[in-house]
Amino acid sequence: MIENRPWLTFVSHFSLLLGIGVVALPVWVALVASTHPSSAFGAGEIPLWFGDQALENWRSVFLGEASSGVDVPVWYMMLNSFIMALGITVGKLFISLLSAYAIVFFRFPFRGACFWVIFITLMLPVEVRIVPTYEVVANLDMLNSYSGLILPLIASATATFLFRQCFMTMPGELIEAARIDGAGPIRFFFDILLPMSRTNIAALFVIMFIYGWNQYLWPVIITTDDAYYTLVMSIKRMLAVDQGDIEWNHVMVTTLLAMIPPVAVVIGMQKLFVKGLVDAEK
């Protein structure tokens, strides 16, 4: 900004801080709650400063000593979540890179039609096709399995579309130079196309990972075996206790644990992510 008016600076800072406060308050509450004994919530008031139970709470949740309503410890569910999220992300990237590659660089009959069919699936997220998809997965005997968790979610029209746009801006001379240099379709894909789409892949990786990690409905529907429970699912389970109080402190620890991996991915890939969103490095 070229303008330098004190009140403007004040207003803009104030509104930014307000925004941060609104977003961060729940996280803060969760963090604080995870350090109190569960009784602290019984009275209906929310503590705003740390208690002394932090280590104890985190340890017991992590090792599964606290009753979570699920038979496996939290670290195991984290692993499940992780496998699912990573599987969905890698699968989505792989499939959409290949389909975008085919659509942009190869001339085959009904190329345009193929693209539009893929595009139309944007209108069919899992939630819409959940019953038939369940039927298919059940018939294939994939209930309660990692492949059942992952496969139905990996088709991605969004990613295909974004990669298509990215590939189409690839300079024609570069493609021709690679042809003259003797790069066949496979070499071209791995040596030229993939490295040049690096930033786009990173950006999509972040978005897809968070999407995969936060999946709730689909895992709830197809897993009945606790060994395949994901972390996000287990939070709901913890809130649905039959008798007695909800152990808010343990719920909050689990919530925080569920937040860490997406945050770590965003922070870790921030540089590439931003680059992928704003420029194309070509």
Added chain:
Amino acid sequence: MSDVVLNNIGKTYPNGYHAIPSIDLTIEEGEFIVLVGPSGCGKSTLLRMVAGLETISQGDLMIKGAKVNDKEPADRDIAMVFQNYALYPHMTVYANMAYGLKNRGESKEVIAEKVTSVANMLGLEELLERKPKQLSGGQRQRVAMGRAMVRDPKVFLFDEPLSNLDAKLRVQMRVEIRQLQRKLGTTTLYVTHDQVEAMTLADRLVVLNKGKAEQIGSPMALYNKPATPFVAAFIGSPSMNLLPANLDEQGICLSDRLSLPLVHDHRGSIIWGIRPEHLEVVDEANADFALRIQAVESLGAETLIHGTVDLGVKQEPMVVRLAGPHWPEINSLLWLKAPLDHWHVFDAVTQQRL
């Protein structure tokens, strides 16, 4: 043995556009051929057909005696330098140069040796570890040439490789390309629309007009004996003065006031031409005609004088080029003589030289 033979080569684009009707050209080993012509005349199309980037609709293309019409670019043993260099942005200079060799399955040692020797030749030793975006335009150009050279191809193809450089660098690179080509002795096909580049680089020039080869020959042959008015106007700068005229018993009749004596048995309408540098300033008594001066461009070493010649019915523009500085007055008359041995006469109907 002739190196590259284009036999009745033609191109029709899928949309039905007839870009090149038919071209015949035989290129000898080590020859530097320049394709030149105005924008859209089909230079790139022709070059890309030789490269294999564009399918050949008609005719045969032979490289070293083998028909290569249906071969992939990589199998034609050619190397191409593109206008925008087309360097791989994510690879270092070294990797850029090595990529073609790597794909051919050469061993690491051979690649290293070839890349290093070419880098030395082009003065790129210091830059091998850089990425293309860390290079200046001239350096990128050099890397693009290096990439073509390491492959040691039978034919170099250049598509306006210098058009993105500034004027000074262009002259320097032009000289360098010529020297390198002489040293390597590699047959070269070079596309440009800059006639100075064309004249200075070429062993032989191909002047293209709407997909047809108007004339093929050495730069001097094209300068001295252009086959058509198109070539006459295209080669040489400023371009040749061309005036419509009539040829009859008296000679060349530019208008009812002005005619130049010439003995020739052709009759009918013609185009008469003379280059600006061949017109001589003389006194009124010896002059063929007068030029009414309209603009003077002094370039120090030479002066270009633009004006019109009064032909009665209309005024025809004409340019004169004189050595050294001159300061004639605007609107004054300049008496000119057109020496007979520098005339160019073309049939106005067939457009052929008479």
